[in-house]
Amino acid sequence: MDDPLHLHRDAIIIDATCPLARSRQYVDWWREGGATAIAPTVTGMSGNAQSGLREIGGWHRYVRERDDTLIVCTAADIERAKAEGKIGLILHCQGTAIIEDELDFLDAFAAAGLRVVQLCYNRRNLIGDGAAERTDSGLSHFGLAFIRRLNDLGLVVDCAHTGLRTTFDAIEASSAPVVISHANAFAVHPNRRNVPDDLIRAIAQSGGIVGTVGFPAFLGNEARPSLDRFVDDIVYKAELTSIDNVGIGVDYYEGQHGVESDTVALARYEQRIKDGHWRREEYPPPPYYYPAGIETPRTLARLTRRLAERGFAAEDIRKVLGLNWLRVFRAVWGS
Numbered sequence: 192m193d194d195p196l197h198l199h200r201d202a203i204i205i206d207a208t209c210p211l212a213r214s215r216q217y218v219d220w221w222r223e224g225g226a227t228a229i230a231p232t233v234t235g236m237s238g239n240a241q242s243g244l245r246e247i248g249g250w251h252r253y254v255r256e257r258d259d260t261l262i263v264c265t266a267a268d269i270e271r272a273k274a275e276g277k278i279g280l281i282l283h284c285q286g287t288a289i290i291e292d293e294l295d296f297l298d299a300f301a302a303a304g305l306r307v308v309q310l311c312y313n314r315r316n317l318i319g320d321g322a323a324e325r326t327d328s329g330l331s332h333f334g335l336a337f338i339r340r341l342n343d344l345g346l347v348v349d350c351a352h353t354g355l356r357t358t359f360d361a362i363e364a365s366s367a368p369v370v371i372s373h374a375n376a377f378a379v380h381p382n383r384r385n386v387p388d389d390l391i392r393a394i395a396q397s398g399g400i401v402g403t404v405g406f407p408a409f410l411g412n413e414a415r416p417s418l419d420r421f422v423d424d425i426v427y428k429a430e431l432t433s434i435d436n437v438g439i440g441v442d443y444y445e446g447q448h449g450v451e452s453d454t455v456a457l458a459r460y461e462q463r464i465k466d467g468h469w470r471r472e473e474y475p476p477p478p479y480y481y482p483a484g485i486e487t488p489r490t491l492a493r494l495t496r497r498l499a500e501r502g503f504a505a506e507d508i509r510k511v512l513g514l515n516w517l518r519v520f521r522a523v524w525g526s
Contacts, residue, residue: 193505199495203227203273203513206488207307207402208283208351208373208440211450213246215253217443217488218260218278224491227513228269228279230372230440233305236286236312236468240296243289247303250280262304266521269513281520283372285352286312287337294340301344306524307372308341309349310334310361313468319357322384323470330360338364347523350394351402351440358390367523368398373440375409375424376401376431382409384473388431395432398522400515402440403428405481408474418484418497425511426501434507438515441481443488448478450487 193201205228211217212231221229231250234243254260263269263279272279282305290296290308297308311321318334320326330338338361341348348369350358362369371394377385391401403424410416410424428437446456456477463469480486484493498508 195496195499196492198499198505198508199225199492199512202495202509203269203517204491205269205281205513205516206230206439206441206443206491207281207370207400207516208232208285208404208442209488210285211443211445211447211488212280214445215249217450221488221491222259222278224488226278226488226491227273228263228281229488230281230283230307233282233284234289236288236314237466238288240289240291240293240299243284243300243305244303247282247300247305250282251304254280263306264304265524265526266517267526269517269520281306283307283309283349285309287316287318288312290337292317292333294336297337297340297344297346301346305346306520307347307349307370309351309353309372310337311350311353311357313352313470319360320354321357322352322354323473324354327354327356329354329356330364334360335364342366345524347520352384355387355390359393362393362397365397368400368519369394370399370519371401373402373404373442375404376427379424379427380409380411382473385409391428391431391436395436398519400436400438400519401428402438402516405441405443405485407479407481410482414478415480416482418482418493419501421482421485421494422497422501425498429507429511434510435515435518437511438513439494439511441485441488443481446477446479448480448486453478 209229210232263281313321313323351372375385410420
């Protein structure tokens with residue numbers, strides 16, 4: 192086994208869900224933590240085409256003004272970011288509000304650099320049902336056409352926050368691997384936002400990945416989960432499928448403890464409850480403490496060390512940290 196710190200420095204590290212990075216001053220936290228590429232959320236659960244283009248335009252300006260970042264469009268861009276000591280930005284929308292009801296907007300966003308598209312954000316939309324809906328309907332006719340267009344454009348189909356039947360339909364409809372960028376195993380902790388074994392297997396059979404999340408309510412009942420809780424989820428998924436179908440999508444976000452005050456986080460929480468994006472049954476109120484040791488992306492090296500201490504081989508650690516995501520991205524985007 193390599194020295195864990197050396198392995199961490201040498202590895203390609205991809206965090207596949209990074210809403211905190213929308214506040215761009217935090218991008219350097221991932222740099223400090225050794226990340227190679229991160230997936231900032233574009234607009235998220237609400238918004239429209241105009242707001243989505245505004246945010247993507249802001250990322251292009253950010254890259255133009257800094258020589259230590261780049262927009263990721265191909266798998267080779269991630270490898271280039273590693274070789275040049277830069278942070279790669281994988282533009283990722285959570286939900287399809289920015290596409291509105293116009294498939295051609297997907298072409299425009301793809302040309303602008305969008306690379307991962309999450310079908311739903313908990314609620315029903317034109318694509319299908321979200322993970323927190325009362326019903327569990329599948330893909331709509333528009334949703335089927337949407338999947339075909341994603342495949343044609345070489346964009347990753349992401350079923351995080353998406354209802355079970357809608358996700359199974361997406362796997363069946365897609366000609367490319369389907370991912371769940373950030374969800375934990377229901378068998379490890381039975382929060383409704385987590386996903387069952389048969390879905391994890393189906394994602395793996397498609398060639399995809401289910402990324403492990405650090406949001407505390409999805410890891411267990413403890414207010415302050417241990418780093419082992421996070422690793423336990425990785426272990427379970429790897430044993431259920433294979434080491435090739437796991438990764439990380441930690442989901443650091445603005446409302447977590449240590450980023451904004453508990454008072455502001457609670458106001459953000461109540462607004463999401465009021466808007467119907469979150470339900471109290473799946474999302475308890477803050478404060479939200481991410482796993483001990485990786486409370487922020489600044490200390491991601493501790494995850495590498497803990498994986499080594501838990502008996503992961505060096506090559507398997509490299510897969511979990513980023514090589515698995517790189518394989519999927521290469522399959523969908525090309526080299």
